[in-house]
Amino acid sequence: MTTVLNPQRTLRIGALDIGVPVVLAPMAGITNTAFRRLCREYGGGLYVSEMITSRALVERNAATMRLIRHHESESPRSIQLYGVDPETIAAAARIIAEEDRADHIDLNFGCPVPKVTRKGGGSALPWKLGLFRDIVEQAVEAAGHIPLTVKMRKGIDADHLTYLDAGRIAEDAGAAAVALHARTASEFYSGQADWSAIAKLKEAVTSIPVLGNGDIWSADDALRMMDETGCDGVVVGRGCLGRPWLFGDLAAAFGAEGVEVDATLGFVAQAFRRHAELLVEFFDDEDRGCRDIRKHVAWYFKGYPVGGDLRARLATASSLAEIDDLLGELDHDAPYPGAAAEGQRGRAGTPKRPVLPEGWLDSRDLGEADSCELRDAELDTSGG
Known part of the structure; x- marks a missing residue:
């Protein structure tokens, strides 16, 4: 075990004491039970499932039911839900709560992938303020005693930012925390994350934890993000790809116990x-x-x-x-080869114009044409 050198920093989400203020970001095809268990062997934190499509869960799609299973060693258990219909997402949250399938639920409003945004989902959805509010309020109510959090991006592009409005709405709706990936949908994973946006969100949302996400490649990055932005914890995505022991480094950096690694x-x-x-x-x-x-x-x-x-x-x-x-x-x-093994991991992509439903940006209210697009999006039973 590493020697604890720093005063311990902890994170509380609702009634959950996470201990280490670190969250594993959901990544499709990556954060299954196997990877979550491996990361947990090195250090503490909150380890979130792959994105689960809410309708697929409600319809008990076989692949989805497999994805939401947790190993007996996983605690707390965490599931991320994606959807666009308040009633369907609420029904999925209710199943998780009533069947004791998780201890924490996260809602995905950050996915920038075209197949998601073209139907008004993911990072496109917070543009519709009333719909966003309805989803979070109904999901919080359905989840009952289980803390529910929101993960989002800065917005659709630099001219259509949503994160401050969405953060305040989520806070008022009863969310237990909000997490911000400090890029817009149009940026995908390119360039440098705008940590100043995390600081602004922390100033706007004051009664629940604010978590920062984007460009955490090392424990030093995590400490720097918290010091520069005042956020309450960090969300780690691509930085742990091929390097699950990063969670041991993070635990030690935050004053907890983590596995010490000589990465030969x-x-x-x-x-x-x-x-x-x-x-x-x-x-x-x-x-x-x-x-x-x-x-x-x-x-x-x-x-x-x-x-x-x-x-x-x-x-x-x-x-x-x-x-x-x-x-x-x-x-x-x-x-260990040093700098050659450090830095960005995974595909960054390039800035691109987000694919959205026709007329989506014309109004922040939900129109009839928008509702039709959303109904189509809820037909997805891919399991996330």
């Missing part, structure tokens, strides 16, 4: 193998688990002396035994 290539290989093992357990299928770990290869071995041929073979391995043989070819004594 041998250590990284062990973490990669553990991740693959947990994926096999999660899918209950060795081939599928080994296929799923393939997308993590580049992230784990970023900056390390692992040749292209070996990386390619790891990215096509179909069994744990094959992975073991390939990892055995590595120089396990190779030290």
